Amino acid sequence: MISGTRLSSNAGRDPSGGVGRSYTLGLIGPALAAGGLGVGHRVIAARLEVPAATVRSWLRRARANAAALYRLGVQTVVAVDQDRFTSTPRPTMLGDALEALAAAIAASADRFSLPIQNLWASVNVLTRGRLLAPSP
Template structure:
């Protein structure tokens, strides 16, 4: 398990302190986007939260929370990453349904990340997803236009 301690900074205009989160972490999550992404990939492949938690060495309740939040956001994530795929690779083949909204979202993230690597020489898919979503991939409300 990787431990991290986010830095804090004081806002010059309002005087409040804010957490500065590296782009490979998701907002309000103690695990890196790659760890959460591995859980989402396993769920999309048909695994349950308990085997996923055991494989990742995380509490079952934590993994269950990730999967529930991802299921709530799955359709919007699929739409946003499909849109991004089209922008990165206008000739990309259409996404085929994978059997669930979450599996469709995971497919869209992977395809958009692959297109970004080809076009922009970026990094791993889940770091890409964390960056594009501004760390809000599992946020309660995704908002419009990441």
């Protein structure tokens, strides 16, 4: 569930339906970026002081959506400013997807003279809050 720039994680939610932990995109985003570079979930969890199972869940969900996220980023860049797209390959599909989303945000910001105040909030808007949504 997305509320502002907070995501409620299924990890940490008790089976009786109690409220789960909530993490900001400012924490989830860097975790995904590290995962996109090939860093493992345990290392990321230790660095961010978040349960490893939570980080593993974020990475699994984002990786499951990586192809769709990549496609969204590329389509947005091509629609806004196709010269902006760089094709530097990343070690993972998630890394490629995040790179494409960042390029789309930068191209849109330049084209429409919008400041990028928070990259992860912009990613949230571009993906319509579906960065960690289950794949269809």
